[in-house]
Amino acid sequence: MVKFSEKLPKNFPLLRMRRNRMRTFSRKIVAENNLNVDNLIQPLFVTEGKNENTFIESMPGIKRHSIDSIVNEAKEIESLGIPAIAIFPNINNKLKDAIGSEALNENNIICKTIKAIKKECPNLGLICDVALDPYTDHGHDGIIHNNEVDNDETIKILCEQAIVQAKAGCDIIAPSDMMDGRVKKIRTALDSHNFINTIILAYSSKYASAFYGPFRNAVGSKINQSKISKNSYQMDPSNSREAMREIELDINEGADIILIKPAISYLDIIKSAYENYNVPIFAYQVSGEYSMIKAAANNNWVNEKDTVYESLISIKRAGATSILTYFAKSVAKNLKEGLYN
Ligand code: PBG
Numbered sequence: 001m002v003k004f005s006e007k008l009p010k011n012f013p014l015l016r017m018r019r020n021r022m023r024t025f026s027r028k029i030v031a032e033n034n035l036n037v038d039n040l041i042q043p044l045f046v047t048e049g050k051n052e053n054t055f056i057e058s059m060p061g062i063k064r065h066s067i068d069s070i071v072n073e074a075k076e077i078e079s080l081g082i083p084a085i086a087i088f089p090n091i092n093n094k095l096k097d098a099i100g101s102e103a104l105n106e107n108n109i110i111c112k113t114i115k116a117i118k119k120e121c122p123n124l125g126l127i128c129d130v131a132l133d134p135y136t137d138h139g140h141d142g143i144i145h146n147n148e149v150d151n152d153e154t155i156k157i158l159c160e161q162a163i164v165q166a167k168a169g170c171d172i173i174a175p176s177d178m179m180d181g182r183v184k185k186i187r188t189a190l191d192s193h194n195f196i197n198t199i200i201l202a203y204s205s206k207y208a209s210a211f212y213g214p215f216r217n218a219v220g221s222k223i224n225q226s227k228i229s230k231n232s233y234q235m236d237p238s239n240s241r242e243a244m245r246e247i248e249l250d251i252n253e254g255a256d257i258i259l260i261k262p263a264i265s266y267l268d269i270i271k272s273a274y275e276n277y278n279v280p281i282f283a284y285q286v287s288g289e290y291s292m293i294k295a296a297a298n299n300n301w302v303n304e305k306d307t308v309y310e311s312l313i314s315i316k317r318a319g320a321t322s323i324l325t326y327f328a329k330s331v332a333k334n335l336k337e338g339l340y341n
Helices: 017-021 026-028 069-079 107-122 151-168 183-193 210-219 240-251 266-277 289-300 305-317 328-336
Strands: 039-045 053-055 063-065 084-090 123-130 174-175 199-206 258-261 281-285 324-325
Touching: 017 026, 026 258, 039 069, 039 289, 039 328, 063 069, 063 305, 069 084, 069 107, 069 328, 084 107, 084 210, 107 305, 123 151, 123 281, 151 174, 151 183, 174 183, 199 266, 210 281, 210 289, 240 258, 258 266, 258 328, 266 281, 281 305, 289 305, 305 324, 305 328, 324 328
Parallel strands: 039 063, 039 084, 039 324, 084 123, 123 174, 174 199, 199 258, 258 281, 281 324
Antiparallel strands: 053 063
């Protein structure tokens, strides 16, 4: 046996980085970031029907709710301390058309849902997308003219959609359409209808992402117009400097909060946004990010609780103020039970 003979000085090494990590309490007091229920937003899906909640195949554990069921879900979410939800409609195919007319129906499912939830949970923040994809038969976020999604014509409809939703009681209007110039037009439209306190959460850097796949299945917004691609309005994943231009534009047009989406593959964008702009920055951990973790966890390939925590804390570390995540409810429960300690 070889004997190690060098005598190490007692104080070697002088600085031991492991000291702070050795005990639970010291890890806590040196932690630079924390997950807090205040910074979680739960996205929910709503559909026609009564007493229904069908599981979404592409998103294990996530349901499509009927209105009565989503109200109960909202109550539970509020009781867990989650401050806000984002509601997405699954529209009956019969109600879809080329211009997404149903989006402007003051009695559409989203408006009915907003009213029903507000009645039971007046203090729960409600976020609604402004975009036409759940309502168009071709699945695009706007209307099509001459084989392209027409920017300026689409914005006119989006302004009306924003007003319809604000009238129903929506607190935060979230344009997710990626049309140019829409934030300013929506702000002006809201103000002219006296919705001066309705917040605009702009999906500023929304990438053309394959990670939205399960969501399109959930809301039934699969693209049916193969000639046009969402690449013609959503951002190219190869670009980051362009994302800063998008964010700057939206801030200058009056966005109260900006959003980056997806999250995990775009941590660099969140970080740059944090370093460059003094606005609240939200990140959306999208359906594909959810389903990948869920699928692996359901196979016991990863530990769900720990993987989810790590993915969310990395989004916070990058600079996100709050996170839209399908895991919000389960994380809120785990936080309450102190399971992350
Ligand atoms: C569409 C919209 C999308 C998502 C939110 N709003 C998808 C798309 O652009 O097709 C995706 C959310 C998710 O994947 O969880 N306006």
